[in-house]
Amino acid sequence: VADGGGADSRARGPGGRGAGLTREAIVATALELMDRHGVEWLTMRRLADHIGVRAGALYWHFSNKDELCQAVVERVANDLEWRAVAVDAPVRDQIEAHVRQLRAHWRRHPTAVTLGRRFPPSGAGAFGDVGVELLGRLGYRGDEAKEQWRALVWIVLGFFFVEDSLASSVHHHPLEGAPGRFEVDVGSGPSLLDTDALFDRVLDLALDGLTAGAPRRR
Amino acid sequence: VADGGGADSRARGPGGRGAGLTREAIVATALELMDRHGVEWLTMRRLADHIGVRAGALYWHFSNKDELCQAVVERVANDLEWRAVAVDAPVRDQIEAHVRQLRAHWRRHPTAVTLGRRFPPSGAGAFGDVGVELLGRLGYRGDEAKEQWRALVWIVLGFFFVEDSLASSVHHHPLEGAPGRFEVDVGSGPSLLDTDALFDRVLDLALDGLTAGAPRRR
DNA sequence: ACCTGAACACCGTTCAAGT
DNA sequence: ACCTGAACACCGTTCAAGT
Numbered sequence: 001v002a003d004g005g006g007a008d009s010r011a012r013g014p015g016g017r018g019a020g021l022t023r024e025a026i027v028a029t030a031l032e033l034m035d036r037h038g039v040e041w042l043t044m045r046r047l048a049d050h051i052g053v054r055a056g057a058l059y060w061h062f063s064n065k066d067e068l069c070q071a072v073v074e075r076v077a078n079d080l081e082w083r084a085v086a087v088d089a090p091v092r093d094q095i096e097a098h099v100r101q102l103r104a105h106w107r108r109h110p111t112a113v114t115l116g117r118r119f120p121p122s123g124a125g126a127f128g129d130v131g132v133e134l135l136g137r138l139g140y141r142g143d144e145a146k147e148q149w150r151a152l153v154w155i156v157l158g159f160f161f162v163e164d165s166l167a168s169s170v171h172h173h174p175l176e177g178a179p180g181r182f183e184v185d186v187g188s189g190p191s192l193l194d195t196d197a198l199f200d201r202v203l204d205l206a207l208d209g210l211t212a213g214a215p216r217r218r
Numbered sequence: 219v220a221d222g223g224g225a226d227s228r229a230r231g232p233g234g235r236g237a238g239l240t241r242e243a244i245v246a247t248a249l250e251l252m253d254r255h256g257v258e259w260l261t262m263r264r265l266a267d268h269i270g271v272r273a274g275a276l277y278w279h280f281s282n283k284d285e286l287c288q289a290v291v292e293r294v295a296n297d298l299e300w301r302a303v304a305v306d307a308p309v310r311d312q313i314e315a316h317v318r319q320l321r322a323h324w325r326r327h328p329t330a331v332t333l334g335r336r337f338p339p340s341g342a343g344a345f346g347d348v349g350v351e352l353l354g355r356l357g358y359r360g361d362e363a364k365e366q367w368r369a370l371v372w373i374v375l376g377f378f379f380v381e382d383s384l385a386s387s388v389h390h391h392p393l394e395g396a397p398g399r400f401e402v403d404v405g406s407g408p409s410l411l412d413t414d415a416l417f418d419r420v421l422d423l424a425l426d427g428l429t430a431g432a433p434r435r436r
Numbered sequence: 437a438c439c440t441g442a443a444c445a446c447c448g449t450t451c452a453a454g455t
Numbered sequence: 456a457c458c459t460g461a462a463c464a465c466c467g468t469t470c471a472a473g474t
Contacts, residue, residue, distance in 0.1 A: 021457080044448065056450080057458050065448065070388065117383035120390075151419040158376015161383070165335035170288065172338075201369040209427035239438080262467065274469080275439050283467065 021053060023061050027071050034072070034111040038168075070119040076112035077121035080105050084130075091137045092207055098131060099156055099203060106160055107179075113164045128153070139214035148210065155206050163195050239271060241279050245289050252290070252329040256386075288337040294330035295339035298323050300348075309355045310425055316349060317374055317421065324378055325397075331382045346371070357432035366428065373424050381413050 029051055034042050044065060048055040062068040082105075085097040106113050112121075128149065135145040135152075166172040166182055172193070175181040182193040247269055252260050262283060266273040280286040300323075303315040324331050330339075346367065353363040353370075384390040384400055390411070393399040400411040 043446085045446085054459055055448085056460080059449070060457060066388075117379070118386050118388070120383070120387050147416075147419060148423075151416060151423055154377060154380050154416065154420055155373055155423070158378075158380045159372060160376075161335070161379035162372050162376045165338070165379070168336050169338050170284075170336070198365075198369060198372065201365060202372055204431070205366075205369055205373070205427035206423055207427070208430045209423035209425070212426045212430040213422070261465085263465085272440055273467085274441080277468070278438060 021051070021057060021061060023071065026051065026058060026061055026068065027075050030068060031072050031075065031109070031111060034115075035109055039111055039114045040168075066119070069115050073112050073115045073119045073121050076106075076109045080127060082127065082130075091134060092211055095131070095134045095138070095152075095210070096203060096207060098134060099152070102127070102156060103160070103199065110164060110167070113160045117161065135210070138210060141215075144215075152206055152210070155202065159199060159202055163199075166193075166195070239269070239275060239279060241289065244269065244276060244279055244286065245293055248286060249290050249293065249327070249329060252333075253327055257329055257332045258386075284337070287333050291330050291333045291337045291339050294323075294327045298345060300345060302348075309352060310429055313349070313352045313356070313370075313428070314421060314425060316352060317370070320345070320374060321378070321417065328382060328385065331378045335379065353428070356428060359433075362433075370424055370428070373420065377417060377420055381417075384411075384413070 026047070030042060030047055033047065033050060044058055045055045048058055058068070062071070080102075082098065082101040085094045087094075089097075131149045131152070132145050135149050140148050167174065172182045172184055175183060180195045182195065184191050184193050244265070248260060248265055251265065251268060262276055263273045266276055276286070280289070298320075300316065300319040303312045305312075307315075349367045349370070350363050353367050358366050385392065390400045390402055393401060398413045400413070402409050402411050
């Protein structure tokens with residue numbers, strides 16, 4: 001999309017065209033900076049600084065900051081890829097594996113979780129279809145499968161939100177070098193919290209509930 | 219706490235003491251305004267305006283906005299009261315009733331949910347003790363009961379967070395006169411979302427999981 | 437002790453003016 | 456078409472100065 005050769009596409013001096021700014025480049029930088037420093041840290045001026053441009057320039061590509069944030073979420077959502085799980089495995093394990101891939105993906109981009117609260121990605125699309133289909137194999141049919149899938153998604157999404165809130169919480173301090181581990185100081189002295197173990201527990205609870213409540217098993 | 223008679227304790231003219239401002243009064247007004255207009259709407263200047271004072275005055279009572287917000291959350295958390303549920307009812311129903319009271323309370327103060335993400339209330343205290351005890355009657359013992367209760371709380375709290383995020387979401391529009399109902403425009407045309415029904419579903423899932431996974435029944 | 441008035445650094449956003 | 460420079464209204468916060 002640059003105008004000429006393959007030269008460095010930034011900071012080509014004041015005025016006129018030539019910075020070679022694109023929506024994709026802006027989104028990529030924004031995502032990178034937010035994943036590193038947190039969502040609140042990023043301002044339009046700081047983003048512009050890191051790109052080598054003035055803040056006003058961003059407003060030619062995005063009509064406002066919200067639109068930019070939405071594009072960031074959309075980008076991460078579109079990057080979601082998942083492997084189909086072994087079809088011969090027990091259905092419960094397949095659902096579990098399916099959901100775990102969702103968690104793994106959002107974990108790589110905590111930014112998207114934070115922003116996703118205000119700007120939910122539009123396309124749950126194909127990923128959701130697989131989920132609904134898996135629930136169908138558990139015995140749920142039609143709308144019932146869709147609703148149960150939605151409930152499961154809310155549980156998982158809710159877990160992400162709670163986990164995400166710990167990062168900015170006053171009482172929780174992340175342990176360095178140990179992602180998913182927090183020190184909690186509340187009431188009777190500091191204690192430890194392992195969100196990975198807790199996620200296992202929550203997921204088990206939900207899956208136990210799904211299998212227990214299923215109309216029939218196959 | 220006012221200095222003299224029972225006269226109106228605000229806007230007593232410029233300079234000096236006499237506004238009769240207290241931490242409690244500030245917190246109360248802040249909570250009321252946030253519940254009405256949303257958390258983001260409230261600024262220190264707007265809050266001061268509604269009290270009849272200049273923004274700087276607030277900083278004598280609170281060292282910054284975060285401290286004020288924390289006090290708001292703490293206040294709502296302390297207001298949480300719950301009725302003990304009938305002891306002769308099935309344990310599952312007791313747990314359900316217990317959790318529902320939590321939901322009802324936070325629903326009255328959406329502000330606390332929003333703020334609670336950054337400033338988790340310190341005392342889950344007595345309410346949590348009852349929960350753990352109920353899980354004990356389901357067959358979980360000791361630490362296992364605590365961990366399972368924590369998982370359940372994360373599910374419920376997570377639900378609140380997701381629900382809360384819908385209010386500020388771009389794709390969801392609350393239906394007037396029907397709290398808990400949203401119109402969702404995503405993909406294939408607008409659809410409806412009833413969060414109360416969805417909460418029932420999520421809670422059922424979790425409780426089914428809890429009873430299914432319990433070591434023994436009594 | 438408690439509050440005002442005026443400032444400071446910062447924010448998102450706009451827009452004429454440049455090339 | 457694409458970007459700069461300078462402004463606007465707003466924010467949280469500080470602090471000397473008043474009473």
